[in-house]
Amino acid sequence: MPEIRITPEIAIDERELDESFVLASGPGGQNVNKVSSAVQLRFNVAFSPSLPEPVRYRMMIALKSRLTKDGELIIIGRKFRDQNRNREDVRARLVELIQAAAIAPKKRYKTRPPRAAKENRLQHKKKRAELKRGRGQPRDD
Secondary structure: OOEEEOOOOOEEEHHHEEEEEEOOOOOOOOHHHHOOOEEEEEEEOOOOOOOOHHHHHHHHHHOHHHEOOOOEEEEEEOOOOOHHHHHHHHHHHHHHHHHHHHOOOOOOOOOOOOHHHHHHHHHHHHHHHHHHHOOOOOOOO
8 A cells, every 4th residue: 555654654545536637727838727736735733543643633733724615725826737736745744744744843941031131131121120210301400
């Protein structure tokens, strides 16, 4: 069974991909009216058995605006004039999206500013306040 290797741990079965070929817009002359060179790739992120749960979750969050109600990702390729290059392009874009989701974000550790930084900030505030206080109307004493 043919599969697309994403990372050493993740591979997607090609049967999970639904490709349809449609007429492309743009340059190509009469050929664009006759040949279905644009590719529409559909991949069900929500129910794919190939995706580990953390990767699926990150994809669902990151690509929320690009998914259908059923959790399907639709990628359209019409960059090139021939079908095979458009097909390779949409598959490469799918692989990039999954690879980006496969990278777990670094855990953030809480840090505190050093005492010297706090003191420096307060000194700067005092200087600014003094400067602004001196800008008022002159007083008649």
